[in-house]
Amino acid sequence: MPTVLDQIIDGVREDLAGREARLPLQQLQRQCDGMPAPRDAEALLRRPGLSVIAEVKRKSPSKGDLSQIPDPAALASAYARGGATAISVLTEERRFSGSLDDLTAVRDAVDLPVLRKDFMVSEYQVWEARARGADMILLIVAALDDRRLASLMDLAGTLGMTCLVEVHDEAETTRAVDLGATVIGVNNRDLKTLEVHIDTFARLAPLIPQTCVRVAESGVQGPDEAQLYARAGADAILVGEALVIGGDPAAGVRSMIEAGAAR
């Protein structure tokens, strides 16, 4: 039985083939020439205190429609006002209703590093991220074998981007660490079943060296979970749903940062 993750990736590959046919890799690479260097997301995430990576998320396979977000740039600006360290933009179209245009809109609206959040399976997507001005990309260990993961990390590094390497269990964490990931995100949601177990971060955090940036992803409903993750050793949290449905995204971000400071 294919998992949800397998199904999502099948769709991603189909959409990717369409884009590759329209814009060949060489042309895409040329778009990156002369672009300003990426912002150093990793350095910002290393600053003291709990960082919030705030996400532009319209929809998800687990929760369905969350928020229409007609103006992603305005949402990102609100996140910035609230003190977010970086903005995550979902660019997957079929299940999350995201787009690369959202990424561009956010990039143009804020000075913060921007994460391209997608299911990255090929180097083309890494170039695409950079051409649209992404400073950081997500790499999901469960979706990649070691060789591919290493080559995508390598390319992103060459292009000056930070990789957020996402894990969900002990074996994936060990793989990420062994491949030299320096920013590791523990997704508390299992992408194969979509279940959230809030204690996943605390279980896996001890396997991540102190020298890495440790990010807790998913399941943050508000300040309580922000504090819980901060106490368990998170340097940053990645939050989508709670901020897009909360009504006041700036205040939402602020309250999570404050809760993290009270660890």
Ligand SMILES: O=P(O)(O)OC[C@@H](O)[C@@H](O)c1c[nH]c2ccccc12
């Ligand atoms: O909306 P939440 O529960 O705050 O979760 C945000 C983020 O962690 C989640 O969107 C996410 C984490 N890893 C992913 C990988 C692909 C798509 C989405 C994700």
